Amino acid sequence: MTESLDGQPIERDFSARSMEEQEDFLSQTWCNHCLEMDLGMVNPKEYETKERIWIEGECVKCGKVTVTEIVEEEE
Incomplete structure (x- = not known):
């Protein structure tokens, strides 16, 4: 992974993921404001740090900000 020198998150290219992955990540969400799952999200931006x-x-x-953490499985 890449991390900036000051430890700030780096934006990644969400559109580089397959359409199937994008659709899964955008539909399988949890909203802390609505307290509901799988409502979906729009205007996605992907970020990374050393840890996540x-x-x-x-x-x-x-319309409030929602976050989906990605856990990449090792094969």
């Missing part, structure tokens, strides 16, 4: 990778977007229902 996540996608931030806006909840389809309420």
Whole structure:
């Protein structure tokens, strides 16, 4: 993974993921404001630090920021 010198998150290219992955990440969400799952998100931006990778977007229902953490499985 890449990390900036000051430890700030680095934006990744969410569109580089396969369409199937993008659709899964955008539909399988949890909104802390609505307290509901799988409402979906729009306007996704993917970020990474040394410790984690996540996608931030806006909840389809309420429009507030929602975050989905990505756990990449090792094969």
